[in-house]
Amino acid sequence: MDLITSLQEITKLSHLYYSRQWMFATAGNLSTRDNQTHNQFWITASGKHKGELKDSDFVCVSTLDGSLVQANDGLKPSAETSIHQVLYSQMPDVGSCLHVHTIDSNLLEFGVGKEEGCKEIPLPPIEIIKAFGIWDEKPNLTMPVFYNHTHVPTIANEIKRYFQNHGIPKVPFLLIEGHGPTVWGKTIAEANKHLEAVHFLLQVMARRI
Secondary structure (H helix, E strand, O other): HHHHHHHHHHHHHHHHHHOOOOOOOHHHHOEEEOOOOOOOEEEEEEOOOOOOOOOOOEEEEEEOOEEEEEOOOOOEEEEEEHHHHHHHHHOOOOOEEEEEEOOHHHOOOOOOOOOEEEEEEEOOOOOOHHHOOOOOOOOOOOOEEOOOOOHHHHHHHHHHHHHHHHHOOOOOOOEEEEEEEEEEEEHHHHHHHHHHHHHHHHHHHHHHH
16 A cells, blocks of 8 residues: 555544544544655654544654654654554554544553553453454453553653563553553554454453453
8 A cells, every 4th residue: 555545544544533532632643654665654743633634644753763754834743653663663564553542441440550660451352352363262361551651752661661571462452551552453454453353342341340
């Protein structure tokens, strides 16, 4: 998929997620890797209303260090660009990362401490897990849940450290407590599939409390 088509697809998803109440106002951020220049990705600009997003409301960032490569009309990268940068740098096959703020994901509380930084939380072995390409019967899975530091690069550093110490999670997502899930996939379509599955999974978990 060429870059223009990718940005158009991400823009459509932004409008869809807004209509589903997954991205209120300017909350959330979506990105896609530049397939022609593998060490760059395009992410939603800071402060853009996700229900009114245009395919020109993206900035280009380096996957190597998160530095700004290209932006139109003085746009600035999302405040959470550093998290996307870590995910792209740690997983070369990932083509898209999607982050939303769903109600259910914010209702879940796991008590992750500031100094602790991250907890591995068990996931219910329900059918939707198959959407992640995991076909084990009653799989014993966990998701990494990170403390919601005000300083976003601190979260990004903890995610990077987790990946380096524990490897890539078996499930294609992570959760920032009191914030929302971030998912990834090889393509935009796969990332979207993962996000829909995560939303259902977190709904189930929130209702079991």
